[in-house]
Amino acid sequence: MKILTIYYSYDGNSALIAELLKMSANADTFRLEVENEKRHKGFLKYLFGGLQAVGRKKPALKPFTVNLDEYELIIIGGPVWAGSPAPALASFLTKYPLKSRKTALFFCCASGDAGKALEQMRALLRGNMVTGEKVFQNPLNSGKNATAEKVGAWVKELLK
Ligand SMILES: Cc1cc2nc3c(=O)[nH]c(=O)nc-3n(C[C@H](O)[C@H](O)[C@H](O)COP(=O)(O)O)c2cc1C
Numbered sequence: 796m797k798i799l800t801i802y803y804s805y806d807g808n809s810a811l812i813a814e815l816l817k818m819s820a821n822a823d824t825f826r827l828e829v830e831n832e833k834r835h836k837g838f839l840k841y842l843f844g845g846l847q848a849v850g851r852k853k854p855a856l857k858p859f860t861v862n863l864d865e866y867e868l869i870i871i872g873g874p875v876w877a878g879s880p881a882p883a884l885a886s887f888l889t890k891y892p893l894k895s896r897k898t899a900l901f902f903c904c905a906s907g908d909a910g911k912a913l914e915q916m917r918a919l920l921r922g923n924m925v926t927g928e929k930v931f932q933n934p935l936n937s938g939k940n941a942t943a944e945k946v947g948a949w950v951k952e953l954l955k
Contacts, residue, residue, distance in 0.1 A: 796954065798822035799866040803829075803873035803883035805844070808903040808935050812872060815939075815946040820954070822870065827883045828857040848876035853886040868926070868953065869893065872901035875912045880919075888919040899927040899953055907932035927953045 800822045804810040816822040832854075835843055847854065863869065871888075873881045880902070900916050902909040909930045917925060929949045934942040 796867045797865060798868045798870060799861070799863070800824045800870045800872065801827065801861075801887065802871070803827040803881050803887075804903075805840075805874060805881065806935075808931065808933055809873045809901075811934050811939070811942060812901055812903065812931060812946060815943050816870060816950065819943070819947045820950045823866075825859070825861050827859075827873075827887050829883050829886075830855040830857050844881070845877040847882045848879040851879075851885070852882045853889055854882055856883060856886050856890070863891070863893070863896075868897050868899065870899045870901065870953075871916070871920075873903070875902050875904035875909050878911050880912050880916050884916065885919060893920060893923050896923045898923045898925050899929075900925060901929045901931065901949075903931045903934060905933050 798820050800813045800816045802809045802813045802824070804826065810826065813824045813826070817824050833843065871884065873884050876882070898920055900913065902912055907930060913928060927949065931942065931945065
């Protein structure tokens, strides 16, 4: 099955999941990048990112080309920001609405509970089949090997 992972990552956790999906499912990866993204640290990172997410902003993405028709399964993932999907994910799905696709979702978050972010992504993906959902708690903290096991187990479920 030809698989594409579309992801956004600010601090590298979701990028690690995308890398591991590439390793265990041979998935192609496509990283969403925000145009003129400000790189904040500490409190300002949470403040600006949180405001964007709560305000349901859809920041412009850097131009890209990707042929979604090549893929049988599209995995979409990224971080939870203020209980919502990071805004770049909504930017993508608004500009490139998926229809009648087989999809799967993952989120990375600090708490391990993606909460309403999952509901919001399901709403953005209405009209598609969501075949799996997975939440990873700051996977960079768990290390690559432990995370690879979790990703591998998820891939098995997805490909059943
Ligand atoms: C602006 C901002 C808001 C966040 N809000 C939440 C949150 O509501 N719940 C949570 O569990 N983690 C939250 N986090 C933590 C990230 O979701 C978590 O660290 C995630 O693994 C980061 O993924 P990334 O490294 O791919 O960017 C937030 C992080 C940022 C930068």
